[in-house]
Amino acid sequence: MKSKVTLKQLAKELGVSVSTVSKALSNSEEISTQTKLKIKEFATLKKYKPNTIAKNLKNQSSKTIGVIIPNILNPFFAKVFSGIEKRALDRGYNIITGISNESFEKEKQVMELLNNGSIDGFIVSVAEESQTQNKIEHFNDAINSGTPIVMFDRVAKDVVCDKVVVDDFESAFFAATHLINIGCKNIAVLSTIDGLSVGKLRLNGYESALENKSMPNDVKNHIIESDLDLFDEKLAALLNDKSIDGIFAIDEHAATMSHKTALKKGFKIPDQLNLIGFADGAWSRRLTPSLSTVSQHAPEIGECAANLLIDRLEKPFTEFPKYETIVIKTELRYRESTKR
Numbered sequence: 001m002k003s004k005v006t007l008k009q010l011a012k013e014l015g016v017s018v019s020t021v022s023k024a025l026s027n028s029e030e031i032s033t034q035t036k037l038k039i040k041e042f043a044t045l046k047k048y049k050p051n052t053i054a055k056n057l058k059n060q061s062s063k064t065i066g067v068i069i070p071n072i073l074n075p076f077f078a079k080v081f082s083g084i085e086k087r088a089l090d091r092g093y094n095i096i097t098g099i100s101n102e103s104f105e106k107e108k109q110v111m112e113l114l115n116n117g118s119i120d121g122f123i124v125s126v127a128e129e130s131q132t133q134n135k136i137e138h139f140n141d142a143i144n145s146g147t148p149i150v151m152f153d154r155v156a157k158d159v160v161c162d163k164v165v166v167d168d169f170e171s172a173f174f175a176a177t178h179l180i181n182i183g184c185k186n187i188a189v190l191s192t193i194d195g196l197s198v199g200k201l202r203l204n205g206y207e208s209a210l211e212n213k214s215m216p217n218d219v220k221n222h223i224i225e226s227d228l229d230l231f232d233e234k235l236a237a238l239l240n241d242k243s244i245d246g247i248f249a250i251d252e253h254a255a256t257m258s259h260k261t262a263l264k265k266g267f268k269i270p271d272q273l274n275l276i277g278f279a280d281g282a283w284s285r286r287l288t289p290s291l292s293t294v295s296q297h298a299p300e301i302g303e304c305a306a307n308l309l310i311d312r313l314e315k316p317f318t319e320f321p322k323y324e325t326i327v328i329k330t331e332l333r334y335r336e337s338t339k340r
Contacts, residue, residue, distance in 0.1 A: 005048045014042060017137065019144030065309060066119035068098040068110055070127050070154070074252070075281035076298050077125065080152060083302020084123055091310050093120075100127040108138040121148040121309045126156050132195040134158070150309045152301055154196055162308045163325040164301050168198050171294045171330035172205025173212075175276045176248050178332060180213045182339045184246030184274055187215075187222065188238060190254035194225035202250040202278065224254075232257055239265045247275045255279075259287055259337070275337040289336030301328050 011018045024031045024039035069077045098110035107127040139159045152164040189206045193199035249255035255277025267273040280295035
């Protein structure tokens, strides 16, 4: 039996987006008359028939939210998810979870699988591959098909939707400023997420703090931006320099490994080396000495994202017309790895 022609196949052969084909076949005023005529004629030629079951499902509320996160093992994303789930259940919605594993193809596949009437909207933290390569068509296709999206933490700046972020720049500026204020003269910044938007913002905040305090230019040489494969080796080489007296680690792996490696190299924390990490998982409190960190208030991010999406699903467009970007304020939690 010959398989049915899909919207995706029509779009590919016509050289347009899936959303353009969908809108043209639905007589959307956003599509020109000439384009609509061309697409409809081609659809007729290919004997395209709409999936009426999926269409009917799409026009009803499933009371279900699709949540797509890059990595379920990351404590930050797990905490955000707990906030999403709590607020969704409070408001009568169920959750379907997808894991992108930082892959654009997997993220796209999960969205296409769920966006058939199974869910009413998405909450997404963008996969590393999607963000670094700026692959955003799958997000726009979902939005154009009528499925709203709320992005959190890692967002795609060119996708117009609701977003929940933290004050990455300001929090990094504050953390680096604290290291300077307690007397650190030779500060290193460590990152394994330099390709992500949050990594760039945190690094910019660190550099701005140095400039604001008129720190020597050679301090900027103590920057490690590396993938996980090479990071530990570069860190070990950096910490052969015993003059380093401050570290700002802008992600979880960098913070954990800098703590471990510094102790192995014989640094006394915080007498010789002050250390601040980013994110506030249970490991931050359990390390010895315990780790000072920037707390992102992850459950609050999740609750806020869920509220934004459900509000958009339940309120008429005229009451909720503008997309919002909500900034959650972070908090520097002082523990044993820094002087006060």
